Amino acid sequence: MAKANAAVSPLNWAAAAKPSKKTDKKPSKAPAKSPAKSPAKPKNKNEKIKKPAPATSASRPAAKANLKALKTASPPSAKSRATRSALPKIPQPIELYYWPTPNGWKISIMLEELGLPYVLKPVNINRGDQFEAAFLAISPNNRMPAIIDPDGPDGAPLPIFESGAILQYLGRKTGKFYPQDERARVAVDEWLFWQVAGLGPMTGQAGHFRHYAPDNVYGKERYTNEVHRLLGVMDRRLATRQYLADAYSIADMACIGWAIAASRIENMIADFPNVAAWIERMRARPAVAKGLEVGKELREQQASDPKAAELARKVLFGQR
Numbered sequence: 001m002a003k004a005n006a007a008v009s010p011l012n013w014a015a016a017a018k019p020s021k022k023t024d025k026k027p028s029k030a031p032a033k034s035p036a037k038s039p040a041k042p043k044n045k046n047e048k049i050k051k052p053a054p055a056t057s058a059s060r061p062a063a064k065a066n067l068k069a070l071k072t073a074s075p076p077s078a079k080s081r082a083t084r085s086a087l088p089k090i091p092q093p094i095e096l097y098y099w100p101t102p103n104g105w106k107i108s109i110m111l112e113e114l115g116l117p118y119v120l121k122p123v124n125i126n127r128g129d130q131f132e133a134a135f136l137a138i139s140p141n142n143r144m145p146a147i148i149d150p151d152g153p154d155g156a157p158l159p160i161f162e163s164g165a166i167l168q169y170l171g172r173k174t175g176k177f178y179p180q181d182e183r184a185r186v187a188v189d190e191w192l193f194w195q196v197a198g199l200g201p202m203t204g205q206a207g208h209f210r211h212y213a214p215d216n217v218y219g220k221e222r223y224t225n226e227v228h229r230l231l232g233v234m235d236r237r238l239a240t241r242q243y244l245a246d247a248y249s250i251a252d253m254a255c256i257g258w259a260i261a262a263s264r265i266e267n268m269i270a271d272f273p274n275v276a277a278w279i280e281r282m283r284a285r286p287a288v289a290k291g292l293e294v295g296k297e298l299r300e301q302q303a304s305d306p307k308a309a310e311l312a313r314k315v316l317f318g319q320r
Contacts, residue, residue: 091116091117091151092117092150092151093116093117093118093119093150094111094116094117094118094119094147094148094149094150095118095119095121095147095148095150096108096111096118096119096120096121096145096147097121097123097135097138097139097144097145097146097147097148098120098121098122098123098144098145098294098295099122099123099124099125099144099145099295099298100294100295100296100298100299101125101257102200102203102257102258102260102261103143103144103145103163103200103257104144104145104294104295105256105257105291105292105294106145106163106166106167106253106254106257107145107147107163107166107167108290108291108292108294108295109253109256109287109288109291109292110166110167110170110171110177110250110253110291111170111291112287112288112290112291112294113176113177113253113285113287113288113291114170114174114176114177116170116174118147120294120295122295122298123135123144124298124302125144125315125316126302126308126311126315126316127308127311127315128315130142130143130144137159138159138161139159139161140161141161141162143161143162145161145163145166146159146160146161146166147159147160147166148160149169149173163196163254164192164193164196164254167192167250167253167254168192168250170250171249171250177248177249177250177253178249178250179247179249184245184246184247187245187246187251188245188249188250188251189251190245190251191237191244191245191251191254191255192250192251192254194233195251195254195255195258196254198230199227199230199234199255199258199259199262200258202223202226202227202230203227203230203258203261203262203265205219205223205226206220206223206224206226206227206262206265207261207265208223209222209223209224210224210265212317224265224266227262227265227268228268228271230262231259231262231263231268231269231271231272231275232271232272234255234259234272234274234275234278235271235272235273235274235275236274238274238275238277238278239274242278242281243278243281252278252282253288253291256279256282256288256292257292259275259278259279260279263275263276263279
């Protein structure tokens with residue numbers, strides 16, 4: 001034991017054991033680590049000596065260094081803020097107030113063609129939803145379709161009623177299916193208004209008299225003959241072109257639903273091969289096919305309700 005103690009140097013002994021109280025001279029404390037080398041003296045007065053960098057503790061978490069860097073980081077520059085603000089915004093869905101009819105299909109087809117997000121807001125016209133105050137605030141003529149675009153021209157929501165106005169608005173907003181060239185746009189407008197003022201209302205009247213007032217021979221013949229005339233106009237137009245205004249446009253979207261309905265009256269489509277071919281071309285477009293199916297289940301639910309037809313008649317034809 002004495003041999004082992006004798007081999008220990010006084011410095012190591014002082015670091016390992018407590019000094020005795022009786023000892024007058026206190027041994028100096030040994031450093032935990034070897035003392036750092038003193039910096040070299042400058043060779044001349046003008047020479048500067050670089051101070052050694054402080055040692056970094058290996059146990060310090062990297063997170064502390066990152067936090068310190070974040071705290072001391074300078075705020076984003078005006079350029080970086082401008083870059084962030086220039087990033088594209090996620091578009092908010094358009095609200096589509098809708099029922100599956102030829103007029104409603106115009107807008108569902110257009111939205112599908114554009115690929116714009118939209119949320120369906122069913123307006124059951126057979127039940128009288130179109131007379132609710134909330135809907136009248138959007139469409140004062142109590143007719144669907146209508147939309148609310150949450151991202152209007154000034155960034156504020158924009159409600160729009162009337163199918164033709166909606167188609168034109170969406171065409172201008174996106175720059176699609178509604179040409180900017182004035183000559184081409186006039187052609188689109190001509191056939192859009194032709195549908196809105198002619199093909200749609202006349203086909204609707206023919207359907208009304210044929211289904212709800214079949215004994216009214218005059219009304220039934222009057223509007224059936226007018227639909228036949230209008231399909232003749234359309235057939236001659238399509239004899240020399242694929243679509244109504246040459247390029248596919250909102251005019252075609254406006255007409256397709258009503259042309260399908262008209263073609264079923266007395267199978268008169270057999271008289272108009274160019275219209276029949278155009279209908280097939282339109283149906284072959286994926287967005288058109290999808291748009292025609294939007295809300296199909298709503299109509300099927302209505303058809304399965306025995307009281308629905310009676311209620312619809314009172315609601316649709318009892319207005320003044």
